[in-house]
Amino acid sequence: MPVTTRIEEVRNEVTELAQASPTAQDLMKDMVRLLHHRMLKYNWVGFYLLEPGAQPPVLVLGAFEGAMTPHTRIPLNQGICGAAASSGQTVVVDDVSKDPRYLACSLETKSEIVVPVFVNGKVVGELDIDSHFPAAFTPEHQALVQHCAALVGKRLEAGR
Numbered sequence: 086m087p088v089t090t091r092i093e094e095v096r097n098e099v100t101e102l103a104q105a106s107p108t109a110q111d112l113m114k115d116m117v118r119l120l121h122h123r124m125l126k127y128n129w130v131g132f133y134l135l136e137p138g139a140q141p142p143v144l145v146l147g148a149f150e151g152a153m154t155p156h157t158r159i160p161l162n163q164g165i166c167g168a169a170a171s172s173g174q175t176v177v178v179d180d181v182s183k184d185p186r187y188l189a190c191s192l193e194t195k196s197e198i199v200v201p202v203f204v205n206g207k208v209v210g211e212l213d214i215d216s217h218f219p220a221a222f223t224p225e226h227q228a229l230v231q232h233c234a235a236l237v238g239k240r241l242e243a244g245r
């Protein structure tokens with residue numbers, strides 16, 4: 086199947102999930118499972134959420150699929166994860182071995198994308214995906230992952 090068709094299908098599937106999942110927590114759990122299962126190059130898929138009230142702020146691992154990571158709490162001045170949350174920008178790294186910010190999760194990881202999740206214009210967390218393939222996150226993939234993060238943000242904003 087051409088990758089653009091697969092991306093369109095998965096985009097529709099996550100949109101349906103957002104309508105069907107009873108809570109934001111369910112949505113995040115179901116979404117990471119779906120992305121990990123359907124997108125063959127998404128080898129680790131997880132959410133990090135900012136711990137409410139923590140000073141200094143820290144990202145805490147939430148729902149994820151893939152191998153357990155040593156990075157369950159990430160301060161905002163560390164990692165690709167910290168860079169995305171502190172800047173409020175999507176970060177795509179085509180070759181993690183060349184990025185000094187990278188915190189290793191698996192030796193097999195070659196590329197990574199991190200997309201912030203916003204509630205009322207503020208970053209509350211992020212969707213992080215690692216791939217065993219270099220440069221896996223083309224602009225089409227970025228658009229899909231941003232769509233996923235936006236669905237979760239809208240859901241959290243709705244307070245359920």
Ligand code: SME
Pocket residue numbers: 129154156159163164165166167186187188189190197213215
């Ligand atoms: N690689 C991330 C850490 C999280 S693991 O990939 C799951 C980073 O550099 O922030």
